[in-house]
Amino acid sequence: MGRKTSKDQPTDQRLPRLGVEPYLQLMGRTAAPETDAKSAHMGLVMLWLSDHILDVMDEELASYGITESKLDLLLLLILHQDKGMITPSAIAARLGIRRASATALLDWLEKRQWIAREQSDQDRRMIHVSITPEGKELVERLLPAFWRTCASLVEVLEPEERAVFEKVLLKLNDTIEKRLDAGR
Amino acid sequence: MGRKTSKDQPTDQRLPRLGVEPYLQLMGRTAAPETDAKSAHMGLVMLWLSDHILDVMDEELASYGITESKLDLLLLLILHQDKGMITPSAIAARLGIRRASATALLDWLEKRQWIAREQSDQDRRMIHVSITPEGKELVERLLPAFWRTCASLVEVLEPEERAVFEKVLLKLNDTIEKRLDAGR
DNA sequence: GCCATATAATTAGATTATCTAACTATATTT
DNA sequence: AAATATAGTTAGATAATCTAATTATATGGC
Numbered sequence: 001m002g003r004k005t006s007k008d009q010p011t012d013q014r015l016p017r018l019g020v021e022p023y024l025q026l027m028g029r030t031a032a033p034e035t036d037a038k039s040a041h042m043g044l045v046m047l048w049l050s051d052h053i054l055d056v057m058d059e060e061l062a063s064y065g066i067t068e069s070k071l072d073l074l075l076l077l078i079l080h081q082d083k084g085m086i087t088p089s090a091i092a093a094r095l096g097i098r099r100a101s102a103t104a105l106l107d108w109l110e111k112r113q114w115i116a117r118e119q120s121d122q123d124r125r126m127i128h129v130s131i132t133p134e135g136k137e138l139v140e141r142l143l144p145a146f147w148r149t150c151a152s153l154v155e156v157l158e159p160e161e162r163a164v165f166e167k168v169l170l171k172l173n174d175t176i177e178k179r180l181d182a183g184r
Numbered sequence: 185m186g187r188k189t190s191k192d193q194p195t196d197q198r199l200p201r202l203g204v205e206p207y208l209q210l211m212g213r214t215a216a217p218e219t220d221a222k223s224a225h226m227g228l229v230m231l232w233l234s235d236h237i238l239d240v241m242d243e244e245l246a247s248y249g250i251t252e253s254k255l256d257l258l259l260l261l262i263l264h265q266d267k268g269m270i271t272p273s274a275i276a277a278r279l280g281i282r283r284a285s286a287t288a289l290l291d292w293l294e295k296r297q298w299i300a301r302e303q304s305d306q307d308r309r310m311i312h313v314s315i316t317p318e319g320k321e322l323v324e325r326l327l328p329a330f331w332r333t334c335a336s337l338v339e340v341l342e343p344e345e346r347a348v349f350e351k352v353l354l355k356l357n358d359t360i361e362k363r364l365d366a367g368r
Numbered sequence: 369g370c371c372a373t374a375t376a377a378t379t380a381g382a383t384t385a386t387c388t389a390a391c392t393a394t395a396t397t398t
Numbered sequence: 399a400a401a402t403a404t405a406g407t408t409a410g411a412t413a414a415t416c417t418a419a420t421t422a423t424a425t426g427g428c
Contacts, residue, residue: 015277022263030324031331042346043334045353047241050234052360057231059367069385079206089405093199101386103407108384125394125405140214147215150227156359157352162226164348168341169229175340176236183243184198253414273376285415287378292413309376309423 020045053153060149064142069095071146073105074139077115077131085120085128114138204229237337244333248326253279255330257289258323261299261315269304269312298322 027040054068061067076094080086092102106129109115114135120126157165211224238252245251260278264270276286290313293299298319304310341349
């Protein structure tokens with residue numbers, strides 16, 4: 001966060017990242033013979049692209065004073081509203097983090113009055129979490145820009161490219177989600 | 185890191201993430217009218233895919249006791265070897281981080297004997313950083329798996345899909361790199 | 369040649385997002 | 399009623415960043 005305002009010493013210069021070529025050369029000597037070079041190259045670019053995409057989104061969200069993890073939590077609360085009350089445990093389970101981590105996020109959001117905690121009457125160990133009007137206001141204010149930014153990621157593509165890309169994207173995402181789920 | 189060995193209370197269960205549908209519905213009511221819904225949807229999936237790709241790579245690297253940031257640094261040292269000595273400042277500039285952050289990474293790597301620092305004779309303010317034989321050994325051991333993992337990211341794609349996808353990938357990566365460079 | 373300024377690296381101190389383990393309070397089961 | 403399970407939190411850790419300040423060394427202007 002705050003990469004925009006960073007200054008360090010006034011003379012700090014940003015050297016260009018190494019291009020892909022040196023990496024490909026290194027791959028030539030270090031990849032196992034059965035690894036397809038073209039695929040590995042594409043995967044490497046995907047890895048870089050992934051980093052860049054998260055950087056872009058972090059910067060966008062930083063201008064609203066929030067981060068992706070915390071926005072995820074707020075969106076979960078909004079999307080869950082009609083389905084009744086939600087507890088910190090359920091939030092953690094849905095976000096794929098530990099309950100202790102959820103507690104930390106909730107503390108931060110509560111301090112800013114964007115969420116509220118209320119003890120359950122049925123089971124006094126449980127807490128019901130909800131988004132406040134202020135929290136909703138923030139999300140409503142930020143979402144248009146969020147969708148704009150999402151859209152901007154693929155806007156350079158030509159119509160022909162988009163059709164294939166869309167299919168590929170969903171396929172890759174499904175595959176990797178299954179792969180990650182498998183390891184749990 | 186270490187998501188694999190996580191346990192918490194034995195009863196902790198991982199609920200499935202919400203699917204894309206609720207998000208699309210939310211988008212319907214919250215996106216600016218001029219935002220293209222299809223693009224925004226694709227961008228959202230790209231954002232998720234990006235998270236997943238980094239998760240996969242983090243897990244892979246964790247099994248070698250290293251992280252992406254630190255591997256980046258080691259690879260930079262390897263790729264820089266023929267071009268003479270490199271300093272912490274130059275490393276920071278190439279990685280796009282502050283010198284203080286580079287110092288922290290170098291401390292960690294030095295403690296494990298994977299890099300070495302040596303004071304320059306010409307300019308005694310400067311440090312020359314190099315990768316040690318042990319560091320090289322680690323990288324040589326890990327890179328085959330790294331390329332394997334890269335390749336595995338796109339392995340589900342059909343040959344026809346790959347051709348288009350490759351072009352699109354490079355285009356998206358170029359575009360976003362320019363965009364990020366612009367904001368500096 | 370000396371002093372002001374610039375630069376290189378580090379240190380100090382902070383934030384964010386995670387984690388595991390231990391703890392407290394409350395339910396549930398036997 | 400005692401043992402066990404569950405919900406939430408707290409305590410303490412690690413990792414990757416940041417800014418600001420500090421220390422040491424060079425350099426450029428006079």
